[in-house]
Amino acid sequence: MASLLTNLLTGLTPPPHVNLVEYDGVQYKWGVFVFRPALFQHELYLLAGVLVYVLFVTVGVSRNKFNAQLPVLEKQFSKPLGKTGLTRDGYSDYFNFSTGRRNVTSLHTVFTLQPRHDLFQWVYQFVRTLIDLHFRPTDDVTLDFVLAPTTLNQDFVWAVVKKDELLSIKDDRWDLTFTKTSESPALPPTLSVMSEFADVTDNLLKPAIVAALSDPKVLPYFRSLSVTDQPRYRPEAPLAATSRKKHVILSLSLPSGDAEVTANLVSVIFPFIDSLPSVNLRPETRTKLKKTREELDKSLKADAEREKKEELEQAAEDKKAAKRRAEEERIAKLPAAEQQKILEKERKRQVRKTQGKGVVRK
Template sequence: MGSLLTTALAGLTPPPHINPVEYDGLEYKWSIFVFRPALFQTEVYLLAGLLAYILLITVGISRNSAKVNKWFNAYRPILEQQFSKPLGKTGLTKDGYSDFYNFSTGRRNVMTLHTVFTLKPRHDFLQRFYQLARTFIDLQYRPKDDVTLDFRLSPGALTQDFVWAVVAKDELLSIKDDRWDLTFTKTSENPALPPSLSVMTEFADVTDNLLKPQLIAALNNPKMLPYFRSLSVTDQPRIRPDAPLPASSRQKHVILSLSLPSGNVEDTFDLINAVFSLIDSLSTVNLRPETKTKLKKTRDELDKTLKADAEKEKKEELEQAAEDRKAAKRRAEEERIAKLPAAEQQKVLEKERKRALRKTQGKVVRK
């Protein structure tokens, strides 16, 4: 055993470095120390690679922080004007090096506003390479620097239940995969909006109630359009729930999603101000009686479907648990029999054979 360990250690031990006797390159001497740069070429390349990697990380972190701070500092006066508590306890919070968020509260018709920044992982070379490679495979995949303003409405700010959105057409192929609530809607064109935008709504008179002049003007701003992704008003969660939501857990949101402007951040300000006006106008939404009836029917049917799916899933879980218990009991019995003497095992197996035979005969008689 000792010789094997010695052999293994000897194999792992690097050979001793032997300085060449003849050396005519650059050499530095100090006391008993001698440094010959030509002998460390590989180490120089490794060190240069490490320094380049650290530089890329530092530049990526700095660039992400600069982009977020530039937009947020310009947007902050709007927050301070609209909210009594525009910032969280720590202000703009960083979660890693590509995710930032802010929490605002203290405004009529709005319980909370979460401003969430999701940027490209410029600090992570491997993730950036993965994103680049994926763009060649998935033509719909386009990583962007995003900012999402998620307004959670106060109770009573919107008395109607519906889902409605204005979406950039280049987002239509993927948005329903990310937003379950938008699967309730149908997509249509609207002459009041630019050709690059589509309306997603359950019923037409919802659009008639929400598209006010200020919002139409903001959505037609050509400087804003390159950064617009979607604006939605919804009474449903973005991810499909596992069961019907109790009334106390139901929330209504207005969600604005933008690409983070790379140039003049003020290009999106008119739209953001229009969203605040939209929120204040939601209490005046007055839908036709037949629309209200259809919306209620849709949600009642949804609750029934969610309840049925939840009960089915629970039943399947109980059946699986029962099967697992039977399997565990069967394994325990087999292990017990395996420990018995051969004669006892033969008796048990014969008993099991006769029991199985009686069950088979009983089934034949019943038929």
């Protein structure tokens, strides 16, 4: 055993370094120390790679900084930042929570920046842009305004969306599946309206918001603006009255240069929110919207009950299977004669069961 361990350690031990006596390259001496660069060519490449990676991370982290939205929030909210300021998740995702404004319960701001600090993820995204023509990584910000209960007394889903986003927005936003897509002559041709009814669009598409969305400086960075009474993702069951909230959600791409461009659009959203209490839909529109939500609650309730029933049936099946396995294990421990008696008894029971099913009543 000792010899085997010795042979194993000998095989794992690297060979000793052979210091060549004949060396005619550049070398540096300091006391008893001698440094010969020609003997460290591979280490030099490794060090250069590490330095490039560190430089990439340093530059990427320094570029993923921003504060253009903060002055707007400071003007509109009494508490524009959370207790600890921006919450950071790594070097590309930032979150903020603002409170203290009329008609708004809270504002959740989410910054999703490009992974400039991660060389490998950056290379992956670059290669993907060459393969997937619809994939365009950008710096994005989403402002989710949770409206005060008295701000909007109507239930509907409405949005203005950049046409480039139409291919994917319904996959990310379940609430927008309620809407129909249409064009509006008041908006630029690159934008579409998603609304449940035209009456909703007539109430919301006011000159101020149309002018802001039509600004040539803002248009390249605008992604979507929505007003919704439904959650972003489909709920598993009907929401309780206390859980129902209305949102105004603004999604933008952050410009790499003049960030004040998007800040100007953000500032326009606040008077837009202040105008929501004046929304007054036609009675027939309100009736249709109410009916749609009643049918939705019935569908969600039915789906929840069906899923619960399936879970109970699955639990019963699992219980039967566990009981059957326990019985098989118990029988396997019995003597062969006892096992034979039990098997014979089970065979007769199955025969009687089969014969009972074969009887035809006249």
